[in-house]
Amino acid sequence: MKQHCVIETEDIGRGKVRLHFHIDIQIGQLQPLPREIIDDAFTYLRHLLMFKPDGETPVRRMIESALNDNEDSRLLLRLAGIRVVSDFATNEGFIVASAGVGVNRLFDGSAWGEGLHRHALSSLPGARPTGPLNFAEGKAFRGTFLPARLIYDAMHY
Template sequence: MKQHCVIETENIGQGKVRLHFHIDVQIDQLQPLPREIIEDAFTCLRHLLMFKPDGETPVRRMIESALNDNEDSRLLLRLAGIRIVSDFATNEGFVVASAGVGVNRLFDGSAWGEGLHRHALSSLPGARPTGPLNFAEGKAFRGTFLPARLIYDAMHY
């Protein structure tokens, strides 16, 4: 098995650099995830999309509105630990915080409470971890980027 890894650095100022990792892996080395894990991931995403942070509008509708530049929806989503990202590696989508008051409230009492949502959401197709991002609490949290197309996929899985 031949693998190839490249590490590039990017100077971001103030004596700091950002590391970019590129790992080439043969397709036959990748194993599909078990069906139970995929089903749990989509169930977790449906839970998130159906949650109503304001008591009226589901997150799914807020994301759709925010993707169409509705600033009120963007703010409500950030308070819930969700941030719209219009250009993360040329994909439109959203980032779900790994921690924080808003996202904890969203998953509180569910099977994905206490941070377990991170594991489920990271199993979704196209999901990628992010570095720390500011949401609405004045703190930066890591998160999981999810492509916008997963909204449709989750509601029809």
């Protein structure tokens, strides 16, 4: 295994510095995720996409509407712990909060309650962690970005 590490510092004022770590690791061939983990991730995503935060419209329809600039859908999704983004590293998609009242409501009583949804999300193709973002509760939470194409993939998996 070949490794390379670079540490850079950035002066952010008031006698503080920010450290930036860049680590490159070349490893042997990656093993694919077990099928049951991928199946669970898509089952989770279908659960999320079929949830109706307003009691009428499923999340997947709200995301599609929000991607077409419907501000009402964007607000309802943010209350549910989901942010729609039109350009996150040149990709349309949505971000699911790792915690918070809204996202906890989505998973109450399910196998993904109490924050376990984060693990399922990270197994999906194209999933990427995000830094802290404000959803609708006045608090910032980390999240997981999912490409919009996963809506179709999950409903036809």
